[in-house]
Amino acid sequence: MRAAAAEEGIEFAEAAPPTQDTLWLDENGFVTSLDNIFGHHKYTTHAHKLFQLLDGFSSGKVWWRQLINRLVAVGAKKTSTRAESWTPLSEQDIQRLEHCKRETLVKLVCVEREESFCYVAVSRGGRVGVYSGDMRLLHSYEMFYHRSGFHGRVKNRWITDAIYLPDVQFLMMSASDRSLTVYDAETLIHTPLYCITGLPNIPTCLAYTPSSPSCDTSELAFGTERGDVTLVRFLQPKVQLLHTKTPDAINYYFWMELPSPPHSSYCSITRWRRVHSRSVKRVAYSRAGLVLVTCSHDATASLRIRHVPGKMDDYTFKVIRGVTCFHIVSALHLVATGGCSGSVRLWQPCGRAPYATLTAPTSPPILDVAIIAAHELVLAYCNNCTVHIWDLYEECLLQTIKIKFPFLGVLGKKVEFGPYCIHPGPACKEDDEEELVIDEPLVLSRRGSSVYQGSTGGLMLQLDSQNDWDKKGLEDEPEYKRFNRWSVWVSCCDAVCRLRLAPPAGRALAPPAHELRARRPSAWDLHDEPTTSTSSTTPRLKPSLAPTPQLLSPSTAEFPLTDLDTLLENAGLQGILEKDFVLMQGLKNDLNRKLAEMEANKQVMNNAVSAGAPYLALKTFDPMKVEPVDEMMDEYKRVMRLFPDASITGTPTGSEMTTPRHSKTQRL
Structure with a gap:
């Protein structure tokens, strides 16, 4: 062939020399390498x-890939996947929410506190129901009735999202009439506080940090139908979320009023335009409010991760048909997205392409x-009422559950779904759980964690612990805590179904009470007035210390182990605090005592004025003693004896008046 080609004037290039594979070992080198790894010749x-x-072909050579393949094959035979040991789940407790009146459920909001838990179920038409952890209806009301006074189904507006503000214990709902409504959710009876109307666009989703x-500040983010994202930073959330005109009724404000005084001292507004080219489907905060994640059906910016302070560039993920929902767990550096394509994609927040795609036999x-x-x-959760369950690390499909709603x-029944369909189960408390109560020592400041009394009697300052997100673990991740439950709820129309993931961890926390005791804001707390006398019969509480020295706080570790009475008794000075040395010396007035009382009263007044409540510094007096009723009756009878019976007449009525117009003698 080469000769024929040479006659035609065609020349072939010289063949490349065969590459020599040097990544192999002979038998002696292989044995020596293993002996070096183990450190002996055993x-x-x-x-x-x-x-x-x-070396199956007796070539005298062994490659590294052959050893790796052999070890992987042996390990696969001895290791079982989770799919082989998976216990199938079953649907339980399908329940219809009676307060919805056949309206679609928008969201099941978890109102969780340390000692109480309840659900707030919000329907699309504005019907709100408060449920216990076992889904018992406790209270219900209509959101749009508080604004219009009309009971019944509302057709021209609907609820788009609802969230719970845990630091101020408020409930916020957004509606299609471009409004935000805030309720006080401290008890089972919710009270409307604020209503902000006239937003530039319809808010479609809410998020709060x-x-x-x-x-000391908090932040609210909401996406709109135009693809914009608006941030509202609350500057004084512990005092007031917004300026309050009247505490007895709902306060109405227009959106354009918030940037101007007096609202500017309570909130500030930032608007990001055209974050997505289509409406924002969901928005969520991550990394303690430093990162904001949004999704949309926009094919060019389906998922966007933005650094809120603006010191880093955005991470934008592209999916052909967009992203409908997502869930981010920052501690795992993991984002799961779902959309119209029917597959779940797992992303890293700093990646450009998904590192795993979870698919099911069908792709709704x-x-x-x-x-x-x-x-x-x-x-x-798919739109055919099917739940797919995958293993997080093996990325294998464990089970597919078809929920049979009634x-x-x-x-003629139209199946509808809300914007949120998977909800966490109730928070539980173990029955045998015992709370460790440690009495804190008395300190001289309202902020006991910052100022404490040293061993010498002076005040020492302790720096506040910084909430560094990078030092937190998986257990401190808010999304890990929110779904760390033994069950989850899935919703469709006005019904919910419970999926049991594990055995119950205990009983569900009780719902909050119907009413709370009267209390005042913590900003009004003042120092206790100094006592002028000390009684030896009054027992002094000894501070109890934690058993482990490593867990002691600075204020507890510095507090003395003995009280003042014990020290005086050991020194032989019993009763010295009850003696009046001024009277013993024959003096009528104690000038030093008066100066000390005046200085104490002055300090109390300064604290009250600085807290904005000067009336708390007024000195209170005990009410006067009321005289017995019998003595008052005797006094009344003694006075009435002075008037004869004929002079006592009844009060004339309007028809018996003696004016010329109404006089009976002037009439014919």
Whole structure:
């Protein structure tokens, strides 16, 4: 062939020399390498047998990939996947929410506190129901009735989202009439506080990051139908969320009023335009409010991760048909997205392409997705009422559950879904859980964690602990805590279904009370007035210390172990505090005592004025003693004896008046 080509004037290039593969070992080198790894010659015989097993063609060479493949094959035989040991889940407790009146459920908001828990179920038509952890209806009301006074179904507006503000214990709802309504959710009976109307666009989703010990401000973010994102930073959330004109009724404000006084001292507004080219489907905060994540059906910017302070560039993810829902767990550096394509994609926040795609036998559009980090699961809810469950790390499909709601297949029934379909289960408390109560020592400041009394009697300052997100673990992640439950709820129309992920961890926390005791804001707390006398019969409480020295706070560690009475008794000075040395010396007035009382009263007045409540510094007096009723009756009878009976007449009525116009003698 080469000769024929040479006659035609065609020349072939010289063949490339064969590459020499040097990444191999002979039998002696293989045995020597294993002996060096183990550090002794105990497995020399086994190393010769392993080399002969890997060198099936007796070439005298073994490559590293052959050893790796052999080890992986042996390990796969001894390791079972989670799919083989998975216990199938079953649907339980399908329940219809009676307060919805056949309206679609928008969201099941979790109102969780340390000692109480309840659900707030918000329907699309503005019907709100408060449920206990076991889904018992406790109270219901209509949101639009508080504004219009009309009871009944509302057709021209609907609820788009609802969130709970944990640091101020408020409930906020957004509506299609471009309004935000805030309720006080401290008890079961919610009270409307604020209503902001006239927003530039319809708010479609809400997110909130509460205040913390290291940051006194909180922030609200909401996406709009135009693809914009608006941030509202509350400057004094612990005092007031917004300016309050009257505490007895709902306060109405226009959106354009908020940037001007007096609202400018309570909030500031920032608007990001054209974050997405289509409406924003969801918005969520991450990393303690430093990162804001939004999603949309926009194909060019389906998911956007933005640094709120603006010191980093945005991370933009592109999906052909957009993203309908997402769930982010910052501690795992994981974002799960779902959309119309029917597959769940797992992303890293700093990546440009998904590192895993979770698919199911069928691919209906996904409505909601959740990462259950405590159980290492990924849940996806589709529009055919099907729940797919994947393993988080093995990325294998564990189970597919078809939820049979009672209204499916009913002629004329339209199946509808809210913007949120997967909701966490109730917070539980173990029955045998005992709370460790540690009495804190008395300190001389309202902020006991910052100022404490040293061993010498002076005041020492302790710096506030910074809320550094980078030092937190997975257990401190808010999304990990929110879904660290033994069950989850999935919703469709006005019904919810419970999926049991694990055995119950205990009983659900009790709902909050119907009413709370009267109290005043913490900003009004003042120093206790100094006592002028000390009684030896009054017992003094001894501070109780924690059993472990490593867990002692500075104020507890510095507090003396003995009280003042014990010290005086040991020194032989019993009763010295009850003696009046001024009277013993024959003096009538104690000038030093009066000066001390005046200085104490002056300090109390300054604290009250600085707190904005000067009336708290007024000195109170005991009411005068009321005289017995019998003595008052005797006094009354003694006075009435002075008037004869004929002079006592009844009060004339309007028809018996003696004016010329009404006189009976002037009439004919």
